[in-house]
Amino acid sequence: MAEVTLSGVTVRYGTTTALDALDLHVPDGAFMVLLGPTGAGKTTTLRAVSGLTRPDAGEVRIGGQEVTGLTPAQRNVAMVFQQYSLYPHLTVRENLEFPLKSPLLRTPRDAMAQKVTRVAETLQIAHKLDNKATALSGGEMQRVSIGRALVRDPVAYLMDEPLSSLDAKLRADLRIELKSIQADSGATILYVTHDQIEAMTMATHVGVLDEGRLVQTGTPREIYEDPVSIYAASRLGLPRINILPADLFGTAPPGARSIGLRPEQIRQGEGQDARVTRVERLGDQTRLHLNFRDHDIVTVTDPHTALRRGDVVAIAPHRPFFFAADGARIRA
């Protein structure tokens, strides 16, 4: 396993700039999750690390070694594709064996069978080994695609939304499984997701991307509790952070344009009155939609709350974030 470093990596597709002088450091053994909306450059970052996309500028280093000009095979990274990319005319077993049959590895037959069986069991596809890859459901294809990466011992795993088409139960299982595989093997993983639970539970590091640039890196807690901008703050947290005019609750620090309130930054039962517009009971939590001086606020309350639509509840900000006009955080 090895650390991965991108310095000043720029990738252009025609006139659009996918990565804009991106600097990113993934420490050895880190589980780094890349966050950002569609088009932020997450997949392009993976492709630049894997070697599928050659950067127009900048350099990529894996394990301290410059690999910018090398092919994916020479870099020895494993990639899980969002669109599965299975070999359609091969069986599940043959798909899983495929990377092991590389002449660069020369895996003995027994070792190969052993690895394939183990990975298939981990991913709960052992009973499908002799099926054709095309005769699988979407979720099964995605697991085979993950398995094809896991049978190898690459220097780094690159995963592009690998759990996106699985059902909730399987997703929860595999989240734990992937995390424990990473913890046991000390693998370096670069992981792209839209799912914030995946980001919060699996990541040791989170990188927030915006239009091909890295906005913030840190542990999931750091990003959550100490975001550098509205953009970074909006990437994590369910329900999303409430962004409101800075002076809505009273005085604001000079230069502040907006105030950011996560549910836990809203104290209920003190301060000024807000009207309940909707109560969403999700089981383990209840979401409260409030209207405060013509602004909508979403927060969380006691799961067994007696509040109903039309009720009035007092709210007050508690250690809120303040942001300047350009979205940057203003620290007190």
Added chain:
Amino acid sequence: MVKSTITRAAHATPEPVAARVRGLSDRAIAWIFVAPTLFLLLAVNIFPLIWTIRLSFTNYRVNRPNRDIEWIGLRNYERILTDADVWQTMQATAHFLIWTIVLQVLIGFALAWLINSKFRSSNFWTTVIVLPMMLSPAVVGNFWTFLYQPQIGLFNHAVAFFTGVDPASFSMIGDVHLAPWAIVIADTWMWTPFVMLICLAGLRSIPASIYEAAECDRASKWRQFWTITVPMVLPFLMLAVLFRGIENFKMFDLVVQLTGGGPGNTTTLTSIDLKREAFERWRTGYASAYAVILFVTVFGLASIYVKALNKVKER
């Protein structure tokens, strides 16, 4: 009362028509709609086939309509299958068929591979390559006779340029050994683009992400070619071979224009021989038996082949 479209249509039908249609069952109406097509199919396909089979057991000659028709049983079939000349034409056909398919598959696939690598102006070259296919076979046959001219032919001069032999020293069409290759080359020139187009469709159907996955799985280009490209293009390629095989089994126009079946009968393919028996020697019964034999052969081979094709598709 709101009237439905059907009731309104029924009311709008003129009384004489309505009276005739009334009382017909749905099934009867269905038959009325299908009957014209069915009649045409029987008239132009099924009836001639049965009639041909019937004639193949007689000594009927269409140029002597007043002669009594004699039933001679399997004698026509016996004579065809023991005739050395017929076997000679079968051999010529097999030679033509096998070599055109081999060459067209190899060259067609290679061209498709090149075009698919998407160099600049690849669209222009696709159009250029496809042009021969759009010409009439008779025209192609005719102008290849000029290309093969020993004195002025471009083909002979090209060969002379690359090998140094005297261009007038050989005649592609006149030589017994070269003539079978002359028709193979002309047909390959004309129909390779067809195989190329189908291969191109196959190549373009392979998603780029599969190659990227293989690239990450550290498969060499060579292995990618044999484990991804070939298996995924194979069903397309086999379809192209089926089309070319059936077409070339009944090849007539191009070869007649080019060599007329000569020299001797070295390039007399079965369909040319058949046409001579039927419409030059007027041995209608004999030719019918000949046609039946060819039909059974093509049909049998094609059925076996389609079975194999379906197996490949299922893989």
